Amino acid sequence: MTESASLPAPRAVAILLAGGQGARAGFDQPKQMRTLGGKPVLRWSLDAFTAHPAMVGGVLVASGAVAAAAGDLPRGWTIAAPGAERQDSVANALAALADEPDETPLLVHDTARPGVEAGVIDRLLTALDTAEAAIPTLPVPDTLVEHGGGEAGATVDRSALARVQTPQAFRLGTLRRAHAAATANDATDDAQLVRRLGLRVATVEGDARLHKLTYAADLTILSGLLETEGRMRTAVGMGYDVHRLTAGKPLWIGGIEIAHSHGLEGHSDADVALHALTDAIFGALGEGDIGDHFPPSDPQWRGAASSRFLAFAAERVAARGGLVSHADLTIIAEAPRIGPHRAAMRERIAEILAVSPDRVSVKATTTERLGFAGRREGIAAQAVATLQLPEN
Structure with missing residues (x-):
C-alpha cells in the first residue's frame, strides 16, 4: 500500500x-x-x-x-x-x-x-x-x-x-x-x-x-x-440539427406536416425538431447519436418518418428502466410561423414518447433575418431531454 x-x-x-x-x-x-x-x-x-x-x-x-x-x-x-x-x-x-x-x-x-x-x-x-x-x-x-x-x-x-x-x-x-x-x-x-x-x-x-x-x-x-429499489438519477442530454429548405417537398416539423411552399431536405423525412430531440435522448443515455442508430447510408431509412427514430429512442429509455421527465424543444425558423402549430406538435411528441403533453415544451424563434435561417435557406432546432434512469 x-x-x-x-x-x-x-x-x-x-x-x-x-x-x-x-x-x-x-x-x-x-x-x-x-x-x-x-x-x-x-x-x-x-x-x-x-x-x-x-x-x-x-x-x-x-x-x-x-x-x-x-x-x-x-x-x-x-x-x-x-x-x-x-x-x-x-x-x-x-x-x-x-x-x-x-x-x-x-x-x-x-x-x-x-x-x-x-x-x-x-x-x-x-x-x-x-x-x-x-x-x-x-x-x-x-x-x-x-x-x-x-x-x-x-x-x-x-x-x-x-x-x-x-x-x-x-x-x-x-x-x-x-x-x-x-x-x-x-x-x-x-x-x-x-x-x-x-x-x-x-x-x-x-x-x-x-x-x-x-x-x-x-x-x-x-x-x-438503502433505497436500492427505485433509486433514480437525473440524466440530461442536448441535441441540435439543421436541414436545408427545398421547394416542392412536404414539410415535417415536430411530428406533424405543415403546409408550406418548401420542405426540408434529408435522407429521411428530415424532421429537424424530432432529430434534435432524438439526439438529446441518445445523449442523456450515453448511446451516441442518431447517425449511429440510423445511418443515412442505409437505404432502409430513405424517406422514413422521423417519429420512428424518436420512438426508438424512447424505447431505449424504457429498456434501461427509465422514463422521460421532460423534453424542451426550440425551433429556429423565419418561415413558416410555428406558433399556430405548437399545440399539435406537443401532442404528437407526447404521443410518441408516451408521456403527458405537460412534459413537452415546444418554442420557436427567429434569427432576426441573420444567417441561413434568416435567409430562409433552412430550419434548425435544438432540444434538451431530461431523463430519470436507475442508479445502478
Missing part, C-alpha cells in the same frame, strides 16, 4: 470480513454474494471504504468464490483466507497487515452490514484521537424482556443498553495486542478483546443503515434502508 500526500495522515486501512456462510438466512449461497441494488452485498462495503478519502486499502477476508463475486479489488487491497471463527479471520487479516505500523488507524467491518456511510467512518476515526478503540452504537428502541420456555419474563431496563454495530475502529497495534492476549474464540467482536486489556472503548453515533443481513427478510429491510 502506497502513501498519498493528498490523504490525511495517518492514513487508515480496513479489514472487511466476508467469511461467514449465513446459514440462518437460508440462502443457497453465502449471504455476502446475494445481490442488493444490482451488486453483491459485500461490494457495498468495499465501495464505501474505497470511496472514503482517509482509506488507502485493506484486507478482504473471503473464500475464493466470495472473493470472485466481489469483482476486481481496488488498488491497495488484498485477500486473506477466512478462519473457522470470526476471531480467526481477523487474525489472518492482521497477519496480512504485518508491514503496517502500530499507529495506523484500522477499521474492522462485517460485510453483512452493507450500509456503510462516510459519516460513521469520520466519527470513528475522530474518536481514535482520544481513545485506543471506538465502536458505533444505537439506542435500543424496543421493550426488552427476559425470555424462556415460550413466555415473557421480567422486563429488562434498556436505558443503559445499546446496540453495537460495525465498523469498529482501533489503533492497529492495540488490536494486535488484544488478539495476542486472547485465549479462545469466545468474543463476538474485537471491541470485547480490547476491553479485556483494560482499555477504554469510545462510542460514537451509529447509523440505522448499518442493519445486518442475518435472515432472508433482512434483504427487504436493507433494500428500503
Whole structure:
C-alpha cells in the first residue's frame, strides 16, 4: 500500500470480513454474494471504504468464490483466507497487515452490514484521537424482556443498553495486542478483546443503515434502508440539427406536416425538431447519436418518418428502466410561423414518447433575418431531454 500526500495522515486501512456462510438466512449461497441494488452485498462495503478519502486499502477476508463475486479489488487491497471463527479471520487479516505500523488507524467491518456511510467512518476515526478503540452504537428502541420456555419474563431496563454495530475502529497495534492476549474464540467482536486489556472503548453515533443481513427478510429491510429499489438519477442530454429548405417537398416539423411552399431536405423525412430531440435522448443515455442508430447510408431509412427514430429512442429509455421527465424543444425558423402549430406538435411528441403533453415544451424563434435561417435557406432546432434512469 502506497502513501498519498493528498490523504490525511495517518492514513487508515480496513479489514472487511466476508467469511461467514449465513446459514440462518437460508440462502443457497453465502449471504455476502446475494445481490442488493444490482451488486453483491459485500461490494457495498468495499465501495464505501474505497470511496472514503482517509482509506488507502485493506484486507478482504473471503473464500475464493466470495472473493470472485466481489469483482476486481481496488488498488491497495488484498485477500486473506477466512478462519473457522470470526476471531480467526481477523487474525489472518492482521497477519496480512504485518508491514503496517502500530499507529495506523484500522477499521474492522462485517460485510453483512452493507450500509456503510462516510459519516460513521469520520466519527470513528475522530474518536481514535482520544481513545485506543471506538465502536458505533444505537439506542435500543424496543421493550426488552427476559425470555424462556415460550413466555415473557421480567422486563429488562434498556436505558443503559445499546446496540453495537460495525465498523469498529482501533489503533492497529492495540488490536494486535488484544488478539495476542486472547485465549479462545469466545468474543463476538474485537471491541470485547480490547476491553479485556483494560482499555477504554469510545462510542460514537451509529447509523440505522448499518442493519445486518442475518435472515432472508433482512434483504427487504436493507433494500428500503438503502433505497436500492427505485433509486433514480437525473440524466440530461442536448441535441441540435439543421436541414436545408427545398421547394416542392412536404414539410415535417415536430411530428406533424405543415403546409408550406418548401420542405426540408434529408435522407429521411428530415424532421429537424424530432432529430434534435432524438439526439438529446441518445445523449442523456450515453448511446451516441442518431447517425449511429440510423445511418443515412442505409437505404432502409430513405424517406422514413422521423417519429420512428424518436420512438426508438424512447424505447431505449424504457429498456434501461427509465422514463422521460421532460423534453424542451426550440425551433429556429423565419418561415413558416410555428406558433399556430405548437399545440399539435406537443401532442404528437407526447404521443410518441408516451408521456403527458405537460412534459413537452415546444418554442420557436427567429434569427432576426441573420444567417441561413434568416435567409430562409433552412430550419434548425435544438432540444434538451431530461431523463430519470436507475442508479445502478
